[in-house]
Amino acid sequence: MRIGVITFPGSLDDRDAQRAVRISGATPVALWHGDHDLQGVDAVILPGGFAYGDYLRAGAIASYAPIMAEVIDAANKGVPVLGICNGFQMLAEARLVPGAHTRNAHQQFIRRDQRLRVENATTDWTNAFETNDEIIIPMKNADGRFVADSETLARIEGQGQVVFRYLDVNPNGSLNDIAGVSNERGNVVALMPHPEHATEPGFGPDTPEAMSSGIDGLKFFESALRVLATV
């Protein structure tokens, strides 16, 4: 399985996402923002970072990047697409997933090991979980506050498009504690926390068992691989 990771000039966690793909047993493929070519990958990851500097709304310019036309096309055909942090912002700006992001309610950048609840374990990136699984995934963002109008909120809550919810602490003021969402079809999933940083023992979040031992992020990639194996 080949999973593409798109690098924008300001991508920061792109190599990390590639490493996570490798750990999960798939082959990472580096994709470039300026190309109109997904190189035939089976799934696509939009990694964290600051795409083009995010001087405007985060992800706003990136949603018009040359490669995004291909991503939108692939997403509409059912290719699994995962947006992480800045990738979530891009997918929201590109209208592939609902909602938008503003500055964190407390106005600060925040990095913490975050507990999440899996609300929907049927998407292409969460089917290896059980619904209501509680997982620990690192998060780190300044513009991570998920917002949407009340109609949209009601709709995505009703349709199971809320995929992850923050537990214990809402770290950025996101509405309904929403940490991650999907499109209606469930092949495009986007979240603020960073699953790629919870895939390698020794470099993940602390867990009650041991420091840096959290690898709950692995199941994101395993989920996509399951889907691809059945295609």
Add this chain to the structure above:
Amino acid sequence: MTTPTTASADTVTNAAATPEREQPYAALGLKQDEYLRIREILGRRPTSGELAMYSVMWSEHCSYKSSKPYLRQFGTKTTEKMRKNLMVGMGENAGVVDVGGGWAVTFKIESHNHPSYIEPFQGAATGVGGIVRDIISMGARPVAVMDALRFGDIDDPDTARVVHGVVSGISFYGNCLGLPNIGGETYFDSVYQANPLVNALAVGVLRHEDLHLANARGVGNKVVLFGARTGGDGIGGASILASDSFSAGGPTKRPAVQVGDPFAEKVLIECCLELFQLDLVEGIQDLGAAGISCATSELASNGDGGMFIELEKVLLRDPTLTAEEILMSESQERMMAIVTPEKLDGFLAVVRKWDVETSVLGEVTDTGRLVINWHGEEIVNVEPRTVAVDGPVYDRPVAYPTWIDALNADSASRLARPTTASDLRDQVFRLVGSANLADKRWITNQYDTYVLGNTALSFPDDGGMVRVDEESGLGFAVATDANGRFCQLDPYQGAQLALAEAFRNVAVTGATPVAVSDCLNFGSPENPEVMWQFSRAVEGLADGCLAMEIPVTGGNVSFYNQTGDVPIHPTPVVAVLGVIDDVAKRIPSGWQDDGNNIYLLGTTKAELDGSAWAEVIHDHLGGRPPVVDLAAEQKLADLLHYGNEQNIISSAHDLADGGLAQAIVEGVLRFGVGARIWLGEIIERDGVDAATALFSESTGRVIVSVPREDDVKFQGLCEGRGYPMLRIGVTDSADTLEIQDVFTATLDELRTAHRSPLTERFGATIGA
């Protein structure tokens, strides 16, 4: 749109013809004798462009004119062992150390103090940016940053302004660069009220064959400026800001602070690494202090000696800039490369890929002169070494401080020590909840530690640790330390204490210390007592490094850290780099399991002078700092190393500020696992009282936790190596810390006390 300045600048011809013209050398920070020396070197008056160049390059910040004679010790007090793994030493952009397996690590710490007081956000942000560019210019990929911060009194209303600005500046810039921030330290003391210290450290990693030095060799090679455009920010940052003191009622100097754009720097990092990787450049020099003046004169001095530049080719943000301003501008995110003509097309293709603006300014020559033209007229014609290397050197007057004997005589031993259990408990809580011993997560939670996926340890552990090689697990650890209070009491010993503590902080992570970088923060060198402090601190550090046989690989001197005539405490921040063959062997600073035995390594003496206890409980600073025994520190580090190799140490935590009490509290709070501690055997063996056992800051001490089944082995190890060891407690599943016969506290109580000082002043810590 303003008309671009093509107005005739002061040319060399004009300067020769008008020797009598008055020049504003004093306003540019030059002394009269320095100005006269420039005239002597040139055999005429300098042009205004040359004057601009000399003024910035001969500034204290760039020329090290007051410190140079002392800094030589770092090169002379060395042994073969110290030189063995040193691939690049002092004098380059950053030192480079061979860490084995074909890998090298480069690191350096640098000050950005003065800008961070005027404009804390941009000052701190560009401090990170500047040190990262130093790392890139060595051919290395930057992989981590950390910061040593000193702020004023935590309760002074202005402190919050500086703290918020500095922390968000570091957070913004470092996080946007995608560099994990893996540690550092933060102190509050009124001596830094109007002169905070922001010392930024960066670490880079490279393969041996990727090492590059910045020099301009090869006649006909192109001199290329790339990165951000040149603007009017930071003009005179080095000469005016960093080389003078703040005075009440003086000009605000705001235009001298640079403004940073981390996205531009992130792109520049990737662009430079690709240029190096494709072998398209001979060398790259970053533009920091003194901008183009520095880059051209240093590149030429380090190379074939000649360079020709057409200054009007510099891409400008502000077209009204004069030639002199362009020469002096400290606009950020710029680099200068030397490129052979046949590789120029390849070079331009890479910068285009990264959308980095570029202009070819000129070329390397064999004239031995740095010649700069402005619209066809020669405005600079100098021998580059006279600008960059052979600046003035001062043998500043040194005077033994009139006040220091009285200060040393005023020992903390006369202060009342607590004797009852309730007083001891009360004082432990006051210390744990004091500004300098408090939990700093309000700050560190604003930094990304995860990015790049190689961070093995970060705060609140004693040192940060990063994996270098994903195959073997090879990694490095870094820690910074400096106790300004100890240095005020005795700068020689204080500098060695900083070295000993940073060394120990690296050793407790399981890494072996191998190299040092330093950032020497002092008051005005024109004050003979400050020069005495400086000379003693440098001597102490150089002697200490020689004794421990780890080389100083580079660093930075920051003078003029004072307000009015009150200098800061001498603050020589020492960064120690260590190597570990597999980061999987890292040791955390706190215990994770109950039922482990807790050992105290080292002995406790009645050393409360200059301690956190003396400060917090008695607001006292006096006496003599703790004795430092560098041989013992090495023995301790060896012991930890071998214990870790046998996998019998589950945690190790350095004892420093706040002594044993602080270390134990941090140990239980690290992972929320309690402990029972008894002091009786320390009191008996070392002949001290309970207060001394808890609060003394004697050196060479570490607490370790050892799984029960490894007890015999561990005790044998300590006995075999003759290192003092006492079992002082056990880790405990109860959510309490019990210090027998003194008090029992819940972890929640301790956590609240430890975390509240910063959040009470600066705002909530999210989710804590």
